[in-house]
Amino acid sequence: MSALTLTLKHLPAGRLDLSPLMPFLASGELSGLPALPLQLATQKIPLGELFEVNGSDATQLVLQGDLSRVDGIGAAMQTGSLTLAGNAGAYLGTGLLGGEINVHGHAGNFVGVAMRKGSIHIKGNAGDYLGGILPGAMQGMAGGQIVVQGDVGERCGDRMRRGAILIGGKVGDYAGSRMLAGTIAVFGGAGKHAGYGMRRGTLMIRGEIEIDATFADCGEQVLPITNLLFRSWEKLGSPFGDAAGQATPVHRFMGDRGADGKGEILRFK
């Protein structure tokens, strides 16, 4: 069986919501796929009018074309792999339950919000609220791993509860805001107010970062737990695995003392 491939015929005029796709594929009935109604701006359009459908193996889904206006790609995916040759719109991998999503281009805002398991790997950049929270929910990302090789926007990991976010480039303001637990590692510096309102969890930052006054300075440390983390990231290559196998001193700041205050920012070189 060849991989199920959906090729976008042309860039849609408005935003296209592709979030019904994964639940539909999970039902296992592929014949009705071209008729699957999708919301394009204000109207419903069958999938077949927008995408060319080839192949039949839904566990290895491939999306081709410029999908930068296509939102909800891979939402609620449970298993298998999803590969995007180009860019992705907003809400990529929302509520992800398993499997892996690979994006060769860039991704928009709200990547992996409320995801629980699985992994998302983005070669380019990603927007704001990556690994964040859906409106009305209590927790953001609750498991799995997001790897972005480029830069990420603001409020990354907002209300994150569990899992790991790895960013090869820099991250915008309010990284790890209101974080409940989990790990965010940034290898290219962070914007202002990192860890704003964080209660628990770890924000590891290599490069430039301003520490807010609500974080307590715990001084320079060598923590064995960073060995475990760097070692598990070694397979991701540079820069994530750069420090694997060596004792890496970190400067530890605990906070946000304005919230529960048991989180930490670990600045390292």
Next chain:
Amino acid sequence: MNINGVHIEDTFAEAFGMRGTRLLITGENLKWAYHGATALTGFATSVIACGAEAGIERKLDPSETPDGRPGASVLMFATSSKELAAQVERRVGQTILTCPTASCFGGLSEGDPIALGKNLRYFGDGWQASKVVDGRRFWRVPVMDGEFVCEETTRMVRAVGGGNFLILTRNSQDALAAAEAAIEAMRKVPNVIMPFPGGVVRSGSKVGSRYKTLPASTNDAFCPTLRGVVKSDLPDEAGCCLEIVIDGITADDITIAMRVGMQAVCARGRDQGVIALSAGNYGGKLGQFHFKLREILAEGGVQ
């Protein structure tokens, strides 16, 4: 059966089902990993009064440990799952939590999880934090040299304890030399430990005693000083007997260790004072596992 002048008694070692686990102890360097591992496995020779039988299985290179630091692999055995869980927690809490720079990880990939750092974490008095890495949860407890890192659980499996053989020699020097040769060879076998001092025990026991309160007592049939008084199992030439006890993850592991150890003893031969090999058993009614000396040596190829 006779190998290199050494008589192999037609008998068997009797062993029992136990519960076992493997722990990986790492440290800033091998020295401190071993300080922790040695303390962890101290006073763990026999379940009769120690609660657990434990020993260092082997040295671990940095590439083999979860945190990339040098370490030691430890096997620990007890008579029940409840007792093993209690011993793991008590021993790790008193020896690895306390050992500078040491960390503790589970070393088995299957079996039922039992608490490792799950309850020890409360030593952190609220400052403890956990981190899940690749699906395994680790606890970080602030201590005076930084952080004590300990995996939440370790895996417990059904194991075998009490494999053994007896080395009968002309005198005590010959017995020590033969036992040391056996232990050196057996330490290279994975999944086993020899829990007694230096791997060797001199106080082999029999079931029962003349005292009501004492369920086991000295194995007088092998005591050279009682030769003329009791029904002795010592050949005329033998003036000393030492025992090597083996605990292993499986019966096959014990078989391999026994074979390697007995071959090393036989290689020394009668010329170096080895008279015979025998084994300890209780008539075969108590233990589920029987290790027949002659079969084990025959399968390994008689020289």
